[in-house]
Amino acid sequence: MVTGTKKEDVYASLLLTDTYLPGALVLAHSLRDAGTTKKLAILVTPDTVSTETVYDYVIYVDRIRNGKPANLFLMNRPDLHSAFTKINLWKQTQFRKIVYIDADVVAYRAVDELFDLPHAFSAAPDIGWPDLFNTGVMALTPNMGDYYAMMAMAERGISFDGADQGLLNMHFGNTYNRLSFTYNVTPSAHYQYVPAYRHFQGSINMVHFIGADKPWRQGRESTTDAGPFDEMTGRWWAVYDRHYHKEVGPDRSGRRKSLTPGQAGHAPSIVQHFVKGEYNPTTRYVVPTGEPNGQQSPTPSQEEHQGNQDHVAHSGDHHVHHESQDHIHQEEHTSAEPKVTNESGGAYTETLPQTGWDAQRSSPPTDSGPEAANFPRTHYEMSRDTSQFQAPDRYPSPPSNMWYSVPSERDQPKSVFPWENNAPRPTRVFAENPLAPVTPAPKSPGEQRRHVVGRRNPLFTPIGPAIRTAPSPGGTAWNSLNQSNAWDEIPQINRYVDSMQRHRRSRSQIQAASPGRSTSGERQEEPSEERRGSIKVTDFPTEDDRPSLPVTPAPVRRRQFWANADDNGQQLPAAEGVPAQDEWDPAAQLQKLAKQQSEVLLEKLGASGTGQSQESISVDGKEIPHRPLPFGSEDILAEAPELVTGQTTPRTVESRSPSISTTATIAVPSYQGPGAMFEKGEDYLTQDTPAQPTEEDLDVLQT
Numbered sequence: 001m002v003t004g005t006k007k008e009d010v011y012a013s014l015l016l017t018d019t020y021l022p023g024a025l026v027l028a029h030s031l032r033d034a035g036t037t038k039k040l041a042i043l044v045t046p047d048t049v050s051t052e053t054v055y056d057y058v059i060y061v062d063r064i065r066n067g068k069p070a071n072l073f074l075m076n077r078p079d080l081h082s083a084f085t086k087i088n089l090w091k092q093t094q095f096r097k098i099v100y101i102d103a104d105v106v107a108y109r110a111v112d113e114l115f116d117l118p119h120a121f122s123a124a125p126d127i128g129w130p131d132l133f134n135t136g137v138m139a140l141t142p143n144m145g146d147y148y149a150m151m152a153m154a155e156r157g158i159s160f161d162g163a164d165q166g167l168l169n170m171h172f173g174n175t176y177n178r179l180s181f182t183y184n185v186t187p188s189a190h191y192q193y194v195p196a197y198r199h200f201q202g203s204i205n206m207v208h209f210i211g212a213d214k215p216w217r218q219g220r221e222s223t224t225d226a227g228p229f230d231e232m233t234g235r236w237w238a239v240y241d242r243h244y245h246k247e248v249g250p251d252r253s254g255r256r257k258s259l260t261p262g263q264a265g266h267a268p269s270i271v272q273h274f275v276k277g278e279y280n281p282t283t284r285y286v287v288p289t290g291e292p293n294g295q296q297s298p299t300p301s302q303e304e305h306q307g308n309q310d311h312v313a314h315s316g317d318h319h320v321h322h323e324s325q326d327h328i329h330q331e332e333h334t335s336a337e338p339k340v341t342n343e344s345g346g347a348y349t350e351t352l353p354q355t356g357w358d359a360q361r362s363s364p365p366t367d368s369g370p371e372a373a374n375f376p377r378t379h380y381e382m383s384r385d386t387s388q389f390q391a392p393d394r395y396p397s398p399p400s401n402m403w404y405s406v407p408s409e410r411d412q413p414k415s416v417f418p419w420e421n422n423a424p425r426p427t428r429v430f431a432e433n434p435l436a437p438v439t440p441a442p443k444s445p446g447e448q449r450r451h452v453v454g455r456r457n458p459l460f461t462p463i464g465p466a467i468r469t470a471p472s473p474g475g476t477a478w479n480s481l482n483q484s485n486a487w488d489e490i491p492q493i494n495r496y497v498d499s500m501q502r503h504r505r506s507r508s509q510i511q512a513a514s515p516g517r518s519t520s521g522e523r524q525e526e527p528s529e530e531r532r533g534s535i536k537v538t539d540f541p542t543e544d545d546r547p548s549l550p551v552t553p554a555p556v557r558r559r560q561f562w563a564n565a566d567d568n569g570q571q572l573p574a575a576e577g578v579p580a581q582d583e584w585d586p587a588a589q590l591q592k593l594a595k596q597q598s599e600v601l602l603e604k605l606g607a608s609g610t611g612q613s614q615e616s617i618s619v620d621g622k623e624i625p626h627r628p629l630p631f632g633s634e635d636i637l638a639e640a641p642e643l644v645t646g647q648t649t650p651r652t653v654e655s656r657s658p659s660i661s662t663t664a665t666i667a668v669p670s671y672q673g674p675g676a677m678f679e680k681g682e683d684y685l686t687q688d689t690p691a692q693p694t695e696e697d698l699d700v701l702q703t
């Protein structure tokens with residue numbers, strides 16, 4: 001159909017049900033009659049059974065149903081549940097441009113100029129409020145972008161009216177190219193602007209019969225040719241009659257003219273079937289009436305189907321509506337097939353199967369039973385017996401096997417995970433019992449379950465066999481695997497890790513291990529039993545290894561803990577000029593420092609006023625009043641006090657008057673640390689308070 005790069009233009013309509021078949025056909029004919037040069041396509045859903053078509057292309061599309069049809073009920077059109085199927089138009093990218101027209105439209109002229117629109121999407125306005133476009137006539141360029149976007153909306157039921165018009169207006173908004181209303185004239189029987197119609201009717205391009213009442217459903221008789229609405233409906237009938245009616249509608253004189261035999265216009269019965277008053281058969285048939293006991297007493301039943309009766313489809317319906325409530329006896333009916341006579345030459349029985357009432361094509365027969373009348377009865381009557389209840393002589397004995405049978409060993413649940421049958425050998429060793437033998441890896445899986453872990457630890461004393469007694473699947477691949485940890489087993493790895501750790505320690509630690517600490521009692525000659533630098537997180541030092549400090553625990557020296565680790569631990573060479581630890585007397589050093597400081601100060605002050613702290617000093621004739629000297633200047637006036645060596649704690653404040661006190665202790669500073677102006681590398685005073693508070697002061701402060 002599409003050759004080369006040039007894509008075709010096509011008019012397209014939609015047929016979801018055969019009930020719109022008359023409309024679809026009239027639309028096609030109206031366009032053809034008007035002389036269109038374009039091809040006609042119709043999208044049909046596979047369950048739309050219609051071979052009757054005048055369209056060039058019949059395109060089967062998937063039905064797109066609205067899963068959230070609430071809004072459809074709001075506008076009283078639940079029949080539009082599958083209107084989303086219209087979205088399939090955008091998927092038809094084999095066409096260059098599509099002019100879509102609803103099946104309830106009749107074209108007054110061919111509107112081929114719509115194919116020349118440059119816009120991707122054009123539509124005519126819907127009548128009234130709000131400002132929407134009507135989706136009965138659309139000129140569109142198929143593209144998958146719009147298709148997927150609208151499909152996403154359809155899948156979520158996004159549409160303000162539940163149908164395609166709501167969805168499309170939400171998708172396109174006001175980005176559409178507005179067509180003239182004349183392309184989609186929606187007449188209303190209630191509102192007519194007659195003068196305008198009279199004046200402008202020549203401009204009408206297409207008429208769209210919106211709403212539930214379509215011309216073919218209303219029937220020819222509903223129009224009277226009086227007024228714009230009837231005139232427009234008449235245009236629809238004119239096309240229908242031109243192609244399908246065996247009778248030409250009533251002329252001005254009110255008479256019907258019959259088509260002469262051989263004249264075009266014999267509508268296929270399926271088309272006639274959905275046009276009110278069109279099929280007009282007079283069917284007489286006899287239906288057998290089934291009695292409850294299966295007896296047949298055929299009762300003549302007559303049905304006259306008048307021409308203006310809606311949807312006549314009674315062929316074969318006797319199977320359904322004459323079934324008795326208790327008995328279904330379709331078999332017997334075969335002997336009494338209804339005699340169907342049809343004035344229209346049996347066309348009706350050709351198209352509809354004889355097997356029953358077709359719910360898709362007609363309303364139910366008027367004399368049929370209520371729905372579900374043949375369902376089995378599921379309610380029960382109360383007993384009306386008024387006699388007293390008599391207990392039976394004996395009640396049946398309870399069943400003899402009413403016990404719960406405990407599952408046997410063999411009924412144990414199957415193990416699910418491999419480690420249930422192949423538990424790894426425990427390798428944990430407890431510090432309290434460094435010699436606790438580790439049970440060697442058992443040969444049989446049964447033994448595997450009876451591991452003893454830390455025998456001296458009551459917490460781990462095994463009480464009887466292990467609970468889990470799942471049998472091991474002997475000979476599985478798991479047994480063949482090595483179940484030990486090479487890091488624990490292979491001494492070479494141990495040694496290697498050890499040396500690594502030793503190396504790292506010797507780089508970061510200055511202090512060598514003190515020899516006295518390495519004598520914890522678990523030094524063993526057997527390499528396998530040695531404590532080594534384990535990498536396990538839970539491998540804590542034992543109590544012996546831990547230094548016993550009464551208050552604050554000191555960090556454990558790993559070097560001492562891993563007793564054998566300092567076999568070749570060399571002492572680091574002493575730093576040059578730094579005295580050994582035991583040679584260093586802090587008190588003596590402090591005293592030395594203080595002395596040095598006072599000498600410097602004396603030099604600065606010119607070494608005046610020795611030993612006169614209690615007297616006022618006169619400088620250049622002016623008397624300097626007596627006041628406490630700043631801290632650190634005491635030694636200027638007094639002999640350097642003897643420092644109490646080795647004593648740091650008694651914080652006496654006897655140094656208030658340093659000239660009196662000869663046995664001063666080191667005053668505790670009230671301030672320590674550099675000031676805000678401190679710069680790195682600069683010396684700063686660690687004590688700047690002139691004096692500590694007196695006992696009196698303290699008393700006051702503490703009360």
Ligand SMILES: O=c1ccn([C@@H]2O[C@H](COP(=O)(O)OP(=O)(O)O[C@H]3O[C@H](CO)[C@@H](O)[C@H](O)[C@H]3O)[C@@H](O)[C@H]2O)c(=O)[nH]1
Nearest residue numbers: 014015016017020083102103104135136163164165210211
């Ligand atoms: O049972 C049905 C229902 C609909 N259709 C097709 O779907 C179209 C839309 O249904 P219709 O009854 O014509 O709707 P309208 O009464 O015209 O209502 C308006 O609202 C509809 C839902 O939004 C839009 O599709 C219409 O274009 C718009 O005019 C019809 O023309 C048919 O092509 C069927 O084939 N079978």
Ligand SMILES: [Mn+2]
Nearest residue numbers: 102104136210
């Ligand atoms: Mn419509």
